Amino acid sequence: MPAADGSAEEFRRRGHAVVVGASLAGLRAAETLREEGFAGTLTMIGDEPHEPYDRPPLSKQVLLGRTGAGDTLLPRRRALEARWLLGTAATGLDLAGRRVRLAGGEEVRYDRLLIATGTRARPWIKETEAALDGVLTLRTGDDAARLARRLDARPRRVLVIGAGFTGSEITSACRERGIDVTVAERGPAPLVGALGGVVGAVAAELHHAHGVDLRCGITVTALEGDPAGRLRCAHLSDGTTLEADAAVVALGAVRNTEWLAGSGLAAGPRGVACDAGCRAFDVHGIVTDDVFVAGDVARSPHPLFGYQFLSLEHWGNAVAQAEVAAHNMVSPGPERRPHLWLPAFWSAQFGINIKSVGVPPMGRELAIVQGSLAERRFAAVYGHQGRVIAAVTFDHGRWLPFYGRLIETAAPFPPDFAQVDRAPGGPRPIPAEFPDPALPTHGPTVTLSGYAPSERRVTFVPARV
Amino acid sequence: MDLNRCEAYAQCAFQAPDVFAMHGEEALMYEPCPGDERREQVMRAAASCPVQAILVEWPGGPAVPEGAATGARG
Amino acid sequence: MTSATLLRRITDYAARADPYPLYAELRRTPVARQEDGVYAVSTYWEIAGLLHDPRLSSDPRNRVPTAGEEDILEEEQGLPPSFLRLDPPEHDRLRRLATRPFGPPDSPRRVSDMRGDLARMVSGLIDGLRDRERADIVEDFAYPFPVMVICKLLGVPHEDEERFHVWAEAIVAGLDPGEEGEGPAERRRAAQRARMELGRYLAGLIEDHRRAPGGDMLSALAAGHGDRERMSPLELVVTAVLLLIAGHETTVNLITNGMLTLLRHPDALRRLREEPGLAVPLVEELLRYEPPVQLLPQRTALADIDVGGVTIPRGAPVWLVLASGNRDPRRFPDPDRFDPGRTGNEHLGFGGGIHYCFGAPLARLEAQVALTELARRLVEPRLVTDPPPYRRNPVLRGPRHLPVAFDGCVP
């Protein structure tokens, strides 16, 4: 069979490619396969009934009522000629037999497989409370439609649980629509898990300036419903009770790997481990040659960050990794490429464009290199062991490519050169104030997940040494 | 839209104000699936984006590829 | 041939009609130190990188003056610099304020709403050619049109055009770094004087608009936007000077270069006539292929910058040769070919980074409307001389006259 003898050419001509997860990474990978001349059969398996759509607008335009939840379909780069199995979940994988099992019991054979099953919203811990009418999450288009309908009904108060990026964007949309919001965040400030306490403090000011009832250092201990099963109030860890018509649980994401349990792949709660060429590892830490991984579900080593395994919940990563995975699926060994994408992310909230490159949570210190925190318009760089490791901008996005290059060239931290908007002598580094990694906060979008590929042999290596 | 590439030059919002809007100084909001009557506006926006962050596809028409995914830096 | 003489050959008038072979030579050394200490950057990625590099300043006050340039600081005793020649945070603040009455987020439709006006102006100008068989595209069309547009936008009476035309010419000549004529220092002084005079004229006009506001940009700038931050009266004058000049002396070259290029590429002219939508990518390609702003000669390194295997030392003047980057084969396939349908055209014609052309949306619209209509209405247009006579300025490069013959025009 094509893949068995390793003939990429044979596969390219008449192999069977199967993509599980028909969203951003899955679609872009499929398009790349065709672009690179893959002429075999292509099967797209997705458990959502919809054609691939874009998620970032769901917490932005859609909640503002500017765009319908069903109107964020991804533009296609080219025609695909694929068999689409939508509304069909994959439930198992037979590695040796090269078969994907489907929910209906059917099996689909593959020569090469791409796993792009992404993540789902972390549900509220207590199932009965999660089932209350008015308790919502936001990951899918259907979620967004539900939440948008709620907001249209003008709730008196919305409780947002978790002030990561998604929670903050939801909060921002509510405020823009004039809806009262309370935010409960376990950490000391919004976005601390992703950007640290210094920048988190700016985010907190943004919340306050927009009239958000922001409560940090607080957890929600229980959600309480009325006899009809509708959410009535939330109990908070400081002993107070808060009445709310809706609660949005924004506690980060869970990776969709359950269907791979027992398959022999190195898949678990932290994702599916793969090498820099997007090839999945098996549980022994041996790399497979016919199973590839891309997008939010993947964790892969990155040379710029000490070969630590990164799990990136970033739109741009899903696209870039999908392209590399697809290229490698149809290419013989020497032509394969590593996925060396510099992590990059954006978020729009409270009328501010937040962008980042690199891995901010690796930074111990940061320096404000342009603009000022007080104006909420700035560029900050993060340092790790004397190197620039990340940069974050608030409404300063045009400079970001420059800081990206500093990361790629391992430029010294703190930056020691004169530049516009800064007195000579350079900026003063201050602690970035990331919370103790042992106390995870809500919604960091980059997670460093240690070094070794195989779950069995890994003892977790804390992100920050 | 590849908003990682977007540097908020707002050219799209000038060219296609019914589809793209700046939300504050640098945050871009857009209508992901604009109607056919906006086609010309959108083509103008996509062509004028200085970093080619806008990918356009129309039903029936060929997808118009751009630099967004070629690995080009900008 | 040393690169020192190369850059001099580029600014030399002899190269004006076709500087592109010299740019190709220049690109062999992406970052080339010139005899006088100027660093010329000529390749795409290096230019694009430096446009986003905060170690490069646009503020001439950061310059260590080289010999013959001692006046560069003293010239600042005239009007203070506009945001074109300022760094953040002043640049950002002034540009933000200038944007309020011009574009998104506050005035997203100002430019697109001018489309009808622009079309009428273009029709009027072409109507004027109806009974003729020859025209100078510059005098008869490409110069008056953008002036009408910028006057309309700003609220400057078009009747005053003759007065500020002289000032505008002098100001633009001040950008010319070449050694010809009276020499750069004298030109800079003349430009400074002209800026003062134009400023005085606009200050009076702004006062009028403050008293009797109209729907124009100067009125809006003078009124400010509610109680938010606003420009000082002096900043307002300086910004008005910048907009008037920038809107005056660049688009003329885009339209003229456009007509010239179309006449040299009859296929493209025919295609444009048949599918007016082609004007959109075609104008982008023009901005790549024949950019009206050829180079940016006013940047200064604030720190040592390693780029293209060279260290540009702190304090050195840096020239970003946009027109050369636009023809870099490492970025654009077949770069010397004019391809009106080119995709992925991330040209440098409007610069990049925080100084990216403020007026780009307006300039695009002007050129799209102008070229589409010229192509549609002139019957059998042909060049009378090729190459046409050029203006002296190597920075804002374009023909001084573009004589064209045709067999009348259709309505």
Ligand SMILES: Cc1cc2nc3c(=O)[nH]c(=O)nc-3n(C[C@H](O)[C@H](O)[C@H](O)COP(=O)(O)OP(=O)(O)OC[C@H]3O[C@@H](n4cnc5c(N)ncnc54)[C@H](O)[C@@H]3O)c2cc1C
């Ligand atoms: C509300 C929201 C806002 C966001 N905003 C931003 C932003 O501003 N910037 C940014 O960089 N990123 C943002 N993101 C993140 C970005 O959308 C993701 O990184 C991206 O969607 C990842 O794509 P993916 O294809 O890897 O995974 P997903 O999009 O999660 O797709 C995985 C698909 O696989 C399906 N699937 C799962 N299990 C199975 C199975 N067993 N069988 C079949 N199908 C299965 C899922 O249902 C899903 O359709 C946002 C995400 C959300 C939810």
Ligand code: HEM
């Ligand atoms: C074809 C026409 C035009 C071209 C090719 C052009 C080109 C440029 C370029 C290359 C820059 C960058 C300068 C630098 O980085 O130092 C610039 C800046 C600028 N342009 Fe234009 N321009 C054109 C038309 C206009 C028009 C019509 C206006 C005014 C309405 C205008 C206003 C400005 C302003 C104000 C700046 C300074 C921006 C800043 O510093 O932030 N331009 N232009």
Ligand code: SF4
């Ligand atoms: S034109 Fe391009 S860079 Fe500018 S705002 Fe639109 S998408 Fe972003």
